[in-house]
Amino acid sequence: MATTERTLAEPYRIKTVEPITMTTREEREKAIREAGYNTFLLPSKLCYIDLLTDSGTSAMSDNQWAHMMMGDEAYAGAKSFDLLKEAVEEVYGFPYVVPTHQGRGAEHLISQILIRPGTHVPGNMYFTTTRFHQEQAGATFHDVIIDEAHDPQFEHPFKGNVDLAKFQKLIDDVGAENIAYINVALTVNLAGGQPVSMENIRAVRKMCDDNGIIMWSDATRLAENAFFIQEREEGYADTSCAEIVKEQLSYFDGLTMSGKKDCLVNIGGFLAMRDEDILVKARELVVVYEGMPSYGGLAGRDLEAMAVGLREATDDAYLAHRVGQVRFLGELLREAGVPIVEPIGGHAVFLDAAEFLPHIPQDQYPAQALAAELFVESGVRSMERGNVSAGRDADGNNRNPALELVRLTIPRRVYTDRHMEIVARAVIDLCAKRDQITGLKFVYEPPSLRFFTSRFEPIA
Structure with a gap:
């Protein structure tokens, strides 16, 4: 086996270990x-x-574990929710947040809120649970990712990009009023963890504005997407990943988040949005399916760990x-x-x-x-x-x-x-x-x- 040089050491020290055993x-x-x-x-x-x-398999930091011990387990009005809300607004730029037990819960809620039977949801390649919730709510999914994403050997810096021509054709074919929203994943899991460029995000935003379409994100790995923008896109080499995260999300109306990935926790997720009407509907549904709007099926300690983790991940x-x-x-x-x-x-x-x-x-x-x-x-x-x-x-x-x-x-x-x-x-x-x-x-x-x-x- 060839030896690939690695000069970058882990940016942490190990203080707890878990034994593993090789089987026969x-x-x-x-x-x-x-x-x-x-x-x-x-x-x-x-x-x-x-x-x-x-998903949910990350090692948490000492700061996250410390906050776990400070979790407010009040049934309503817990300070741990306030900590998460402040973190989401500061780091992601969204004023409203509704916690869920994991990303799948958030997918379910937004599908029930935005989709009516017979509508259409374009996305830059499907994800399994996301498409299931969209189809269960009565929508038809359409893959509008660039063709290069379907070629495993094709070298392209942003294989997760939305194909603007495919998106426009769908608008022409079904009418903008019949598109529930476009769902842009950051990064695209089933394409191989491929990123979306800032240029493409801005172009999709303009098309959505021109046609009155909601622009949503499956932002599960948004920090990793920001890293690729910093590394590959002109004009971002000297911009911190934290700044890139906030800019890329500034073009979206809202997001679903699986905190089990880029929030570095073992359980948890949330919806974040700018529209107060969507917030009200999400709060109504989360009570039915997840829990109170201030905890969404999570313990206070989970909210605390997620608030810390989403900062660490950038x-x-x-x-x-x-x-x-x-x-x-x-x-x-x-x-x-x-x-x-x-x-x-x-x-x-x-x-x-x-x-x-x-x-x-x-x-x-x-x-x-x-x-x-x-x-x-x-x-x-x-x-x-x-x-x-x-x-x-x-x-x-x-x-x-x-x-x-x-x-x-x-x-x-x-x-x-x-x-x-x-x-x-x-x-x-x-x-x-x-x-x-x-x-x-x-x-x-x-x-x-x-x-x-x-x-x-x-x-x-």
Whole structure:
């Protein structure tokens, strides 16, 4: 394995450790069979290096833990909510916030508020739970991301950009009055963690203003998006990530936030908005589905940790190390000839499973098979992001997305570069014997969000 130089050390010191244990291959073979070849169903204690997700798996700082002890657990009017509200307004620029138990709760609320049956929601590539809530509310989702995002090998600095021509065509075809809102993800997860440029955000804002369309954001990884703008977009090299975060959000009417990512907490999320009418409706619904508008299904200690974390996540030194560690793993794989999505994204390295396993047709779920085999080979848990995640269309057929990927997702402030080297070695070794991997077929398939609980078996 080639050695990729890393000169940037972790911008923190470790004061608490959690032991992990390597299992035997026999134990892992048994475990993956019992899990139905679905890495979501594996016990975490059997995962040597757990790269399933960066959602809720971050290590919290000493300051966050200190604030946890100061959580106000009053049922209504807790000071911990005031702390979160102040942080959201100061760092993100939104005057109103409604907490939810996680980002999924926020997706549900805004879909119920803004969507009426028969309307349309364009977005820069789908995300699984977001699209589910939009479709459940009666909308039709439209992918308006640039074409380059669907090509894993295409080098483009902002593959998450909205294709303005696609957006305009949708407006012309269905009418602006029938577009509930446009949802712009920062960054785009299923494209490989790809960012959106400030120039593109401004252009989408102008189109929304010209047509009276609400501009919303899935801002789950907004800090990582800001880092890429600082690194790649002209005019931002000397601008702090915190300033870029605030500017990019200034163009949006509101956002859904999964605090479990760029707020560096284990649970929590929120809606933030500028429109008081949306705030009133969100407060009405959050009482039904989540809890009081001042806690939204969270304890006061969770609100405190999230308020601290969203500030910490915009720190330049933290982001340089965060994105740098992901890039370190990606470069090790790329140097060894492993097919990955390029450019390397901000939260994960995505293996191109279609290229990795060209002998397995997409309807035999090569990404799912690769994720399962990687666990058996090494104890590294990853996640499928391809045909299984895309689900079925209205006629019951697999959607067969252009990207068939396995996501190696790096938790924030958890693993060292030595862990990344071990992951790279495991993937490289598996690549050398990839011809031995076979496809899978369903033995249990739920009607929605099937990737969470489906079960499979190998095709003989």
